[in-house]
Amino acid sequence: MPVAIITGASKGLGRALAEALAARGWDLVLDARTPEVLKDTAAALEAYGTRVAALPGDVTDPWHRTGLVTEAGRLGGVDLLVSNASALGAEPLVRLAELPLDGLRRALEVNVVAALGLVREALPALRAAPAGAVLTISSDAAAEAYETWGGYGASKAALDQLAAVLGVEEPGLRVWAVDPGDMATDLYAAAVPDDDGPRPAPAGVVPALLRLLEERPASGRYSAPALLEARS
Numbered sequence: 226m227p228v229a230i231i232t233g234a235s236k237g238l239g240r241a242l243a244e245a246l247a248a249r250g251w252d253l254v255l256d257a258r259t260p261e262v263l264k265d266t267a268a269a270l271e272a273y274g275t276r277v278a279a280l281p282g283d284v285t286d287p288w289h290r291t292g293l294v295t296e297a298g299r300l301g302g303v304d305l306l307v308s309n310a311s312a313l314g315a316e317p318l319v320r321l322a323e324l325p326l327d328g329l330r331r332a333l334e335v336n337v338v339a340a341l342g343l344v345r346e347a348l349p350a351l352r353a354a355p356a357g358a359v360l361t362i363s364s365d366a367a368a369e370a371y372e373t374w375g376g377y378g379a380s381k382a383a384l385d386q387l388a389a390v391l392g393v394e395e396p397g398l399r400v401w402a403v404d405p406g407d408m409a410t411d412l413y414a415a416a417v418p419d420d421d422g423p424r425p426a427p428a429g430v431v432p433a434l435l436r437l438l439e440e441r442p443a444s445g446r447y448s449a450p451a452l453l454e455a456r457s
């Protein structure tokens with residue numbers, strides 16, 4: 226069975242993708258910082274009969290990242306690495322004039338440095354996999370200038386560029402950066418607590434990600450709404 230590592234998989238988009246992969250027989254290595262929530266998620270996914278290794282930890286911890294890849298090795302390797310865990314830099318988001326520099330550092334550390342750290346750790350296994358792939362979760366804030374989204378958006382733009390260059394440097398892999406579009410999750414609520422307008426559930430984005438896995442288009446940046454539109 227193929228093996229996926231998904232960071233930030235206890236809730237939101239990470240959990241929704243993990244559930245879809247579990248239903249398709251993938252074995253999973255999952256992380257998140259809050260052990261109880263991660264444990265509940267892992268228990269729910271095991272009901273699909275798949276193997277689930279749930280490692281509580283912070284993606285910025287190099288030992289934790291090594292642990293994720295080691296667990297994947299025990300399950301058979303790394304076919305897919307999903308960098309989904311993310312930090313906003315300020316909760317709620319604030320304009321750049323007020324953005325604490327430590328918040329920006331944290332966003333860069335979680336969204337960029339840790340993501341590359343995990344890719345580097347997993348690269349030998351990804352290269353050895355029959356169809357290795359890296360999926361980085363981006364945002365439209367990486368490409369558009371939205372007030373208050375500057376620090377987070379800058380970190381996602383950096384992540385996009387890492388993914389783009391990785392795709393060129395590793396032609397044997399697929400490297401996809403995906404903008405999922407707005408979703409009703411804890412991250413969005415923390416970013417903009419006053420904005421309680423309707424937004425799609427993360428499960429609605431998962432078919433776009435599955436499409437990449439099924440069709441294996443060229444490495445590059447994709448938007449979930451466009452992938453979903455082309456599918457329907």
Ligand SMILES: NC(=O)c1ccc[n+]([C@@H]2O[C@H](COP(=O)([O-])OP(=O)(O)OC[C@H]3O[C@@H](n4cnc5c(N)ncnc54)[C@H](OP(=O)(O)O)[C@@H]3O)[C@@H](O)[C@H]2O)c1
Binds near residue numbers: 232239257285363406
């Ligand atoms: N929601 C949106 O509208 C939206 C729009 C565009 C892009 N995105 C992107 O979509 C992805 C998923 O976000 P979401 O909205 O699904 O968020 P979410 O529901 O808040 O889930 C985030 C997950 O990441 C974990 N996490 C956060 N920081 C972590 C860390 N340092 N180490 C390990 N795990 C960590 C969280 O658990 P713990 O807190 O327990 O660690 C949780 O499992 C993110 O990359 C986000 O930037 C979201």
